[in-house]
Amino acid sequence: MVKKIFLIIVGTAVSLLLISSASMALTGGPDGFGYEFYDSSEGDVPPFSWIDISESGSLLGLNDDQVAGPIPIGFTFKFYGHNYTQVYVSSNGFISFNSGSGNGCCSGDSLPTPGGDADNIIAAFWDNLDPSG
Amino acid sequence: MFIVEFSNIPFSAIGSIKNYFQIILYEGSNHILVNYLDVTSRGSGNTTAGIENLNGTTGLQYSRMDTPGRYTNRYVRYVPPSENGTRALYFPHVDSGGNTWETEIGVINKSEQELNGIFKAYNDNGESVSSNIAVTLPPKGRREITIGNEFMNPGDIGYIIFESDSESLAGYTKFYQEGVYRAAIPAVKVVNASDIYISHIDSIAYWWTGISLVNTTSAAKELTITFNDGRSVAYTLNANEHKAFTIDSLFNDQPQPDIKSAVITNASGIIGLEIFGSAGSDNQLDGLLLTDNTASTIYYPHVASDALWWTGIVAYNPSDSACTITITPYSAQGTPLLVSTLPLAGKGKYIGLVSNLGLPAQTAWFKIDSTRPLTGFELFSTVDGDQLAAYAEKSGAGAKEGVFAKIEKSGWTGIAFVNIENAPADVTMTAYNDTGSVIATQTLNISSYEKVVGMAPYLFSQDISAATYIGYSSDKNLVGFQINASSDNMMLDALPGM
Numbered sequence: 001m002v003k004k005i006f007l008i009i010v011g012t013a014v015s016l017l018l019i020s021s022a023s024m025a026l027t028g029g030p031d032g033f034g035y036e037f038y039d040s041s042e043g044d045v046p047p048f049s050w051i052d053i054s055e056s057g058s059l060l061g062l063n064d065d066q067v068a069g070p071i072p073i074g075f076t077f078k079f080y081g082h083n084y085t086q087v088y089v090s091s092n093g094f095i096s097f098n099s100g101s102g103n104g105c106c107s108g109d110s111l112p113t114p115g116g117d118a119d120n121i122i123a124a125f126w127d128n129l130d131p132s133g
Numbered sequence: 134m135f136i137v138e139f140s141n142i143p144f145s146a147i148g149s150i151k152n153y154f155q156i157i158l159y160e161g162s163n164h165i166l167v168n169y170l171d172v173t174s175r176g177s178g179n180t181t182a183g184i185e186n187l188n189g190t191t192g193l194q195y196s197r198m199d200t201p202g203r204y205t206n207r208y209v210r211y212v213p214p215s216e217n218g219t220r221a222l223y224f225p226h227v228d229s230g231g232n233t234w235e236t237e238i239g240v241i242n243k244s245e246q247e248l249n250g251i252f253k254a255y256n257d258n259g260e261s262v263s264s265n266i267a268v269t270l271p272p273k274g275r276r277e278i279t280i281g282n283e284f285m286n287p288g289d290i291g292y293i294i295f296e297s298d299s300e301s302l303a304g305y306t307k308f309y310q311e312g313v314y315r316a317a318i319p320a321v322k323v324v325n326a327s328d329i330y331i332s333h334i335d336s337i338a339y340w341w342t343g344i345s346l347v348n349t350t351s352a353a354k355e356l357t358i359t360f361n362d363g364r365s366v367a368y369t370l371n372a373n374e375h376k377a378f379t380i381d382s383l384f385n386d387q388p389q390p391d392i393k394s395a396v397i398t399n400a401s402g403i404i405g406l407e408i409f410g411s412a413g414s415d416n417q418l419d420g421l422l423l424t425d426n427t428a429s430t431i432y433y434p435h436v437a438s439d440a441l442w443w444t445g446i447v448a449y450n451p452s453d454s455a456c457t458i459t460i461t462p463y464s465a466q467g468t469p470l471l472v473s474t475l476p477l478a479g480k481g482k483y484i485g486l487v488s489n490l491g492l493p494a495q496t497a498w499f500k501i502d503s504t505r506p507l508t509g510f511e512l513f514s515t516v517d518g519d520q521l522a523a524y525a526e527k528s529g530a531g532a533k534e535g536v537f538a539k540i541e542k543s544g545w546t547g548i549a550f551v552n553i554e555n556a557p558a559d560v561t562m563t564a565y566n567d568t569g570s571v572i573a574t575q576t577l578n579i580s581s582y583e584k585v586v587g588m589a590p591y592l593f594s595q596d597i598s599a600a601t602y603i604g605y606s607s608d609k610n611l612v613g614f615q616i617n618a619s620s621d622n623m624m625l626d627a628l629p630g631m
Contacts, residue, residue, distance in 0.1 A: 026195075026196070026197055026209075028193055028194075028195065028196065029193050030214065031191045031192055031193045032186075032190070032191030033186060033191050033213075033214070034213065034214030035184060035192075035193055035211055035212065035213055035214065036193075036211075036212050036214075036300070037193055037195060037209050037210060037211045037212065038209070038210055038212075039195070039197060039207060039208065039209040039210075040206075040207045040208045040209075041207060047426075047427075047428045047429070047506075047529040047530050048168065048206045048207055048208050049168075049427060049506060050155075050168055050170050050206075051136060051155065051157065051168070051327075053136055053138055053155075054140075057136070057138060064145060073135045073158060074135055075135070075160040076160075077135070077158050077160070077163060078163045078213070079163070079184075079186075079213075080186035080187060080191075082187060087135075087137070087158075089137055093139060093142075093152075093154075095137055095156055097187075098187070106145065107178065107179045107180075107181075108179065108180055108181025108182075109181060110181065110194065111181060111183035111184065111185045111192040111193065111194040112185045112186065112189045112190060112191050112192030113185070113189050114188055114189040114190050115188075115189060116185075116189050119185055119186075119187060119188060119189040120185065120186065120187045120188075120189075121184065121185050122156055122165055122167070122184050122211075123181050123182050123183050123184070123185070124139070124154050124155070124156045124167045124169075124182060125139070125152060125154050125169070125172050125174075125180060125182060125198070126180065126181040126182065127144060127174075127175060127179055127180040127181070128144055128145040128146065128179070129139070129142050129143070129144060129145065129152065130142075130143060130144065130145040130148075131139075131142050133142075133143040133144070133145060133148045
């Protein structure tokens, strides 16, 4: 079973202020549980592939500093040893498995931070984002 | 899989900058992939990327985002530990213990640290069979096992998992009929997390195609195999089950000449391979891993078309939408030759013998760039129909280090690789024995887009007869593979640099 969620905001053309940083391989971990990460600048990994869900996804329609959820995952996902079947989506660029998760306004915590603005999270790009902007 | 996408999202105070990224959760493997199509980090103290546990007591921070800047077309993958804290390397098909087939597996420790691991054998139902084999590999060490010689009850084994304390390793499986044919497949480090592409199927009178699949998850998987002609087959793999079948067996054992490719959906947690074999009196056989990998550039790093050899190639567009492919051939010295551009339909293939593709006569290798992601591979065969080798590059981007995993002792090993970057490459090749001792080293300076090809011993100025495999490192990305042949010129196989 596949569940897809789609957030889309219609906006104007973007004027980018910053330029690309250097591209070097990066790996990290393991953390205290054993998670590791690697990124796509490492040579021996599959290439980047964006998955287009612009037609198949469902729009959440989040506004500034909001959390949507619970949203069913469609299967059991194990995260740090716990099984979850639903997530909460913050407009500030992360998802949490905690019910009642904070929205994380207005900047990302260092990770890990016990008792931070939000815990039990996957922070893709945690910052002061505003989908309604 | 489950996807949360953030599209066209501005900062609260900087509305002109928009960010595009997505979080993907994978069933079975529990991997987390974060795709960054286009984001602009404000840096440490503002932008954070990473994961954190229930109470915030442990986690990982993806430090790339700590540096302000724009990041495009990249991803970070968060990988959980296996249930017992070890890393798994899969050998997804074993055939041993009968009178005809035998299987050899090999593991190479690519790191400078000692590696400890255990080979565990499973039957087709995913039940543990035979006895485990514990292995300690010294730095750069290698272990090769013939299943029928070292495992109890080899005939019961369907697949093998090597559990170890290291991520820095590579492996392979070779299954063969002595004096007839042999197939070689890289061991699987990364379990498929989405749809699997079967780039090529031949189910006709002369060729047969076999599929072998393993469900690495602890739940049954309901797969759908959808073929290029629109037909589909539902296929169930129980938890940890291994199954092998031929394409024609899905259709009352009748050849299916209209079937040329397929996509396996709901395949998260599934690994496998496909085998091409010839029927009749010929003895061609080799295989490819089945993966969810696609790439916008496919490399074909060697072409052999002469009185003894033919080379066939496939580039497959798994999308429903058409794309445009650009074929760039190069001479052996790296000179770009006449470029051609072609349309490729959705689910279409660019396929043929290299000798019939109209490439310039000086073509030593070529690449195909595409406006949509492709899969692809090469086949090398002798014209006498006795030998076949299949090769597919795994990343679409080459690598700066790797191993050619086995030097043939009673036959020959040929190696071909190209520098895929537009600058000279400094390459160091090192020949090792199984204990990790250096037998010989050789440095090479390779021009941009130049190809190196030769028999393994002749790539070194020193004697490498005591070596069992070759490692390489480079300051530029390389794409290449090895071909191994038996001394009777019957068993042939290919493996990519790993």
